[in-house]
Amino acid sequence: MSxxxxxxxxxxxxxxxxxxxxxxxxxxxxxxxxxxxxSESIAVDSREMARVYAQAGGSKLISxxxxxxxxxxxxxxxxxxxxxxxxxRHIDFYAVRMxxxxxxxxxxxxxxxxxAVYQGEGTLVKQIEEIEVECLPADLPESIEVDISVLxxxxxxxxxxDLDLPKGVELVDDDDLTHLVAKVEPPRSEAExxxxxxxxSEELPETVAExxxxxxxxxxxxADR
Numbered sequence: 001m002s003x004x005x006x007x008x009x010x011x012x013x014x015x016x017x018x019x020x021x022x023x024x025x026x027x028x029x030x031x032x033x034x035x036x037x038x039s040e041s042i043a044v045d046s047r048e049m050a051r052v053y054a055q056a057g058g059s060k061l062i063s064x065x066x067x068x069x070x071x072x073x074x075x076x077x078x079x080x081x082x083x084x085x086x087x088x089r090h091i092d093f094y095a096v097r098m099x100x101x102x103x104x105x106x107x108x109x110x111x112x113x114x115x116a117v118y119q120g121e122g123t124l125v126k127q128i129e130e131i132e133v134e135c136l137p138a139d140l141p142e143s144i145e146v147d148i149s150v151l152x153x154x155x156x157x158x159x160x161x162d163l164d165l166p167k168g169v170e171l172v173d174d175d176d177l178t179h180l181v182a183k184v185e186p187p188r189s190e191a192e193x194x195x196x197x198x199x200x201s202e203e204l205p206e207t208v209a210e211x212x213x214x215x216x217x218x219x220x221x222x223a224d225r
Contacts, residue, residue, distance in 0.1 A: 004061040004073060007052050009042040011067055028088055032064065032074060034095030042066055042093075049088060053079070059106045060142050064093060073098060073137060096137045103172055105130045106141055108163075108181070112149035116184035122154060123187070127180040131163070132172040139168040148182060157183040 012029060014021060019029040028046050033039040056062050056076060063071040078092035096102050107130050116122045131144065144163060150156060161177035171177075 004063040005052055005056050006063045006065070006071070007044060007048065009044045009064060009066045012041040012043040015041065023089075028091060030091040030093060032066070032072070032093040032095055034074075035097070035100075037095055040066070044091065046088065049091060053088065053091075057107070057142075059104055059140060061096070061137055061140065062093070064095075075102075075104060075137075075140075098137050101134050101136055102140070103132060103134050104140060105132050107143045108146050109143040110146050110148050110182065112147040114148045114151040114184055116151050116153050116156075117148075120154065120184070121187045122184040124148065124151075124182065125185055126182050128160075128182075131160070133165070133169050134172050135169040139166065141166050141169060146181060151182065151184045154184055154186045157181075 009030065009032075012019075012022060022029050022043050023046070026046050027043040028049050030042050030044055030049075031039060032042060052062060053076065058076050060075075062074050062076070064074045065071040072095050074093040074095050076091060077094035079088065080090040081087060082089055108126075108128065110124075110126065114122075114124060117124050133140075144165065146158060146163065148158070150158065150162075158181045159177060160171065160174070160179045160181060163171075163181065165171070
């Protein structure tokens with residue numbers, strides 16, 4: 001069961017380009033909406049929101065208190081970030097009803113050690129890093145653990161059917177439970193590496209290939225200088 005994180009907000013009157021004044025004051029423009037409630041424009045403290053986002057992501061309940069109203073359980077539904085520094089610019093909160101199931105993306109948390117990686121020198125391939133689940137808000141897990149210690153060789157795989165979902169949590173798309181989640185690929189042979197290098201060289205622009213040749217020739221003749 002997820003414990004909610006508290007966040008305080010206040011109502012926001014300014015809209016459009018005028019929200020620059022909200023950010024200049026150290027706040028983030030945001031909106032909260034949900035089934036059966038009226039969409040509401042709000043603002044939250046930028047630093048506090050950064051802390052909450054780091055804790056909650058999109059899969060942990062937040063107890064959002066707007067002004068003097070009673071706290072409302074919400075999830076972060078959408079986030080807009082700056083194109084250069086990646087800073088938070090706008091937040092969408094989705095208000096949930098605790099007695100109604102919701103659909104949300106939950107990240108996979110890979111744990112354990114694979115002998116195929118640490119002894120066989122293979123490469124862990126994560127085909128899926130998030131799954132979409134359906135459950136009551138109180139049952140929404142922060143993440144789903146995937147134990148890769150079962151990957152003892154290069155033939156063993158982990159599929160959706162192998163995931164250990166908490167009670168009350170179901171996969172939204174369970175039509176193909178054989179869908180690959182993770183596996184370990186064997187190390188490349190010397191022949192494969194040579195073929196890969198040759199393929200990369202053939203795809204390089206002519207000027208880059210000529211520069212590489214010149215560098216090799218200079219390196220080879222360094223001892224005569």
